[in-house]
Amino acid sequence: MRPLKTINLAGLAFFFSLLLLWEISSRSSALQVYFPPVSEVVLSLFRLMLSQELLGHVGKTVKRFLTGYFLSAVLAVGLGIILGYFRLAYAFFEMLIEFLRPMPSVAIIPVAILFLGIGDSMIVAVTVYACTWPILINTIDGVRNIDRTLIHTGRTFGLGQWKILRRIALPAASPYIVTGLRISLAIALILVTTAEMVVGGGGVGYFILDEERSLRTSNMYAGVVLIALLGYGLNQLFLYIERKMMAWHRGAAAEEIV
Amino acid sequence: MKWDRESKLNGLIVFLAVIPVWELISRLELVNPLFFPPMSKILWSLYLLVFSGDIPYQILMSLKRAAMGYFLAAVVFIPLGIAMGLFGWVHRILEVVIEMLRPIPPPAIVPVAILFFGLGDAMKVFVIFFTCAWPMLLNTIDGVRNIDRVLMDTAATFGLSRRRAVTRVILPAASPQIMTGLRISLAITLILVVISEMVGSTDGIGYFILDSQRRFKVDQMYAGMLSLAILGYALNQLFLLFYSSVLAWHKGLTRMER
Amino acid sequence: MPLLKVEELSKSYRQLDGERTVAIEEISFQVEKGKFVSLVGPSGCGKSTLLMCIAGLIPPSAGRVTVKGIEVSGPPPNLVLLFQEYNKSLFAWRSVLGNVLFGLEVKGKRSQQAEEKARHLIGLVGLSGFEKHYPWELSGGMQQRVAIARALAYEPEVLLMDEPFGSVDALTRLELEDALLHLWEDLGTTILFVTHDIEEAIYLSDSICVLGRRPSKVLQRIDVSLSRPRNQLATRADMRFMELRNEIYKQIGEPAH
Numbered sequence: 001m002r003p004l005k006t007i008n009l010a011g012l013a014f015f016f017s018l019l020l021l022w023e024i025s026s027r028s029s030a031l032q033v034y035f036p037p038v039s040e041v042v043l044s045l046f047r048l049m050l051s052q053e054l055l056g057h058v059g060k061t062v063k064r065f066l067t068g069y070f071l072s073a074v075l076a077v078g079l080g081i082i083l084g085y086f087r088l089a090y091a092f093f094e095m096l097i098e099f100l101r102p103m104p105s106v107a108i109i110p111v112a113i114l115f116l117g118i119g120d121s122m123i124v125a126v127t128v129y130a131c132t133w134p135i136l137i138n139t140i141d142g143v144r145n146i147d148r149t150l151i152h153t154g155r156t157f158g159l160g161q162w163k164i165l166r167r168i169a170l171p172a173a174s175p176y177i178v179t180g181l182r183i184s185l186a187i188a189l190i191l192v193t194t195a196e197m198v199v200g201g202g203g204v205g206y207f208i209l210d211e212e213r214s215l216r217t218s219n220m221y222a223g224v225v226l227i228a229l230l231g232y233g234l235n236q237l238f239l240y241i242e243r244k245m246m247a248w249h250r251g252a253a254a255e256e257i258v
Numbered sequence: 259m260k261w262d263r264e265s266k267l268n269g270l271i272v273f274l275a276v277i278p279v280w281e282l283i284s285r286l287e288l289v290n291p292l293f294f295p296p297m298s299k300i301l302w303s304l305y306l307l308v309f310s311g312d313i314p315y316q317i318l319m320s321l322k323r324a325a326m327g328y329f330l331a332a333v334v335f336i337p338l339g340i341a342m343g344l345f346g347w348v349h350r351i352l353e354v355v356i357e358m359l360r361p362i363p364p365p366a367i368v369p370v371a372i373l374f375f376g377l378g379d380a381m382k383v384f385v386i387f388f389t390c391a392w393p394m395l396l397n398t399i400d401g402v403r404n405i406d407r408v409l410m411d412t413a414a415t416f417g418l419s420r421r422r423a424v425t426r427v428i429l430p431a432a433s434p435q436i437m438t439g440l441r442i443s444l445a446i447t448l449i450l451v452v453i454s455e456m457v458g459s460t461d462g463i464g465y466f467i468l469d470s471q472r473r474f475k476v477d478q479m480y481a482g483m484l485s486l487a488i489l490g491y492a493l494n495q496l497f498l499l500f501y502s503s504v505l506a507w508h509k510g511l512t513r514m515e516r
Numbered sequence: 517m518p519l520l521k522v523e524e525l526s527k528s529y530r531q532l533d534g535e536r537t538v539a540i541e542e543i544s545f546q547v548e549k550g551k552f553v554s555l556v557g558p559s560g561c562g563k564s565t566l567l568m569c570i571a572g573l574i575p576p577s578a579g580r581v582t583v584k585g586i587e588v589s590g591p592p593p594n595l596v597l598l599f600q601e602y603n604k605s606l607f608a609w610r611s612v613l614g615n616v617l618f619g620l621e622v623k624g625k626r627s628q629q630a631e632e633k634a635r636h637l638i639g640l641v642g643l644s645g646f647e648k649h650y651p652w653e654l655s656g657g658m659q660q661r662v663a664i665a666r667a668l669a670y671e672p673e674v675l676l677m678d679e680p681f682g683s684v685d686a687l688t689r690l691e692l693e694d695a696l697l698h699l700w701e702d703l704g705t706t707i708l709f710v711t712h713d714i715e716e717a718i719y720l721s722d723s724i725c726v727l728g729r730r731p732s733k734v735l736q737r738i739d740v741s742l743s744r745p746r747n748q749l750a751t752r753a754d755m756r757f758m759e760l761r762n763e764i765y766k767q768i769g770e771p772a773h
Contacts, residue, residue: 011354095269102490110471149604212369232361
């Protein structure tokens with residue numbers, strides 16, 4: 001039974017004293033634009049949440065995020081299993097992959113705008129492109145690390161190639177795949193937000209930039225807080241699902257460390 | 259001559275085959291050549307832009323910001339990480355603030371940075387500085403915390419002063435992990451330079467790519483992307499070189515353990 | 517007609533430097549239906565390679581294997597190989613029950629009956645109560661039993677076992693030997709058992725193939741005429757047991773301990 005995390009009083013105290021400092025100094029100085037009082041930011045946040053306006057933006061961002069993320073997951077895991085299992089296939093594409101990897105995925109945005117305009121499909125496309133890399137690399141890694149004995153076991157029980165991939169390779173590589181999926185979670189949010197800022201057209205990313213341009217800074221900060229919460233929430237959700245599905249691995253991994 | 263399945267040449271062939279395939283697709287107008295110019299045109303653009311000094315200038319601008327942000331972050335966050343790793347109380351006090359700021363997706367910081375610093379270099383440096391904090395801090399803290407107790411006691415036995423202990427024992431012992439943080443941060447830095455340049459800038463390679471797209475100078479856009487890919491690859495290789503020389507002992511050690 | 521026939525089986529490998537190493541050379545023997553036959557030889561003499569060839573997992577360089585008269589050119593449907601590294605062959609993501617059920621699932625059996633059968637087998641190998649455990653939670657001996665149960669769930673006509681009790685402690689090994697004999701007597705499976713432990717081979721088998729050093733050939737085929745059911749104390753104390761042991765040691769060329 002995991003022990004309850006002890007609450008970090010000192011840390012909380014420090015954090016809140018910083019907020020207090022912010023609150024006090026912002027009320028008194030002319031720098032209000034840069035540092036609107038914390039209370040005002042919080043109020044803005046609530047106001048925006050209740051109004052339809054921000055909800056609409058959140059909805060757009062989340063929709064693009066989920067579409068891009070799941071699409072890339074399916075694509076990258078499938079491709080990764082094949083490339084990881086069939087050494088020949090990987091040998092063919094290795095150099096290409098190693099060349100494209102270091103290029104920041106965000107550089108794809110202008111190309112995507114060319115082909116797909118400035119709508120949802122463009123944002124989803126760049127998200128898919130960016131998320132594919134970590135999932136693909138990790139899946140390939142995971143499949144390559146599968147012990148030969150496991151594959152032989154599948155074969156001695158009469159499983160054909162396709163069944164082995166699906167029923168043995170996939171679960172055996174799943175710890176690695178999950179790592180890739182976790183990394184992509186953050187990447188997806190980054191890409192969606194960036195794309196929104198570059199092209200406009202709604203979404204929390206666009207909202208934050210727009211509020212900055214209009215110097216409605218408390219709204220801007222509210223947006224930043226909101227998207228941080230969104231990212232945090234998605235991460236926690238992911239960790240929860242991972243804990244449930246990968247219970248078998250935690251134990252095994254823990255054993256290995258010992 | 260028998261076809262060697264294992265040869266690295268296969269990967270090279272596929273990689274190089276992209277050029278003629280791209281050329282064909284474009285000239286046969288399988289994809290709109292407006293968006294998909296022939297590779298020959300792109301390579302020619304690249305050649306012209308490199309020798310006119312255009313692209314090197316943009317890259318230099320980007321590198322300037324990247325370097326400033328990266329090294330500033332390293333100089334601030336690695337010592338901070340060491341302090342947090344060594345002194346539990348420092349860690350406790352700062353922990354909450356860090357956990358609050360970490361979930362903010364890096365693009366969301368860009369408008370805030372624009373608010374404070376406008377559209378110049380400082381804005382980009384700030385974004386990079388802010389985002390690199392997390393991998394650098396976390397990995398450094400981890401590295402310091404994971405130093406074997408025995409090593410610390412050895413330093414104490416030899417009567418090393420605190421400062422000497424840090425430079426002679428702690429820093430080297432934690433360096434593999436710190437390197438991991440630096441490596442991750444390097445990749446992040448490049449991505450962030452491009453993001454911040456696309457959202458708010460007047461020069462830099464990220465801006466160049468986006469601007470080329472906006473002006474419909476499509477082959478220039480692709481040329482820019484190519485140079486960005488090469489830049490990413492080069493930085494990677496440079497880092498590996500640095501890593502091998504500084505951490506030669508670690509490479510040997512880990513190879514043994516395997 | 518013998519159930520399993522190995523004819524002039526050879527397997528050699530080409531090394532990275534171009535040199536050829538011969539693992540096994542012109543091995544021939546037969547196994548009658550329902551019999552328990554052991555392959556004994558010094559470590560590293562290619563026994564695992566031999567089993568892999570018989571199981572159709574790697575192609576032989578020369579010679580052939582027939583199961584029920586049909587030549588083996590891929591994993592035969594009525595044969596299962598139990599690997600030496602059993603812990604690497606178990607599915608870490610499935611529970612004990614899940615692993616054993618796998619043996620049934622691959623034959624298309626997914627019903628309530630299948631689950632009952634799996635539980636029955638788990639009981640037979642002495643792991644009742646551990647159905648929901650995961651492989652990492654079990655000891656080596658227990659993991660080996662799961663692997664055996666999974667293989668038996670498949671109901672193969674021929675079971676190949678590659679040093680199954682090699683990395684298990686001495687006491688557990690004796691338990692497992694007896695458990696295996698009980699299962700064999702119940703199910704009537706034909707078993708080909710590989711071990712470097714001569715006494716284990718004598719204890720378990722109807723007949724023993726003695727293999728020499730690499731490149732292995734069959735040095736001798738010895739029938740074990742000890743009475744069944746075998747008993748750890750009585751059988752091993754039998755004069756004939758020791759005679760057989762000495763005979764085999766002489767064949768392999770190792771001093772008798």
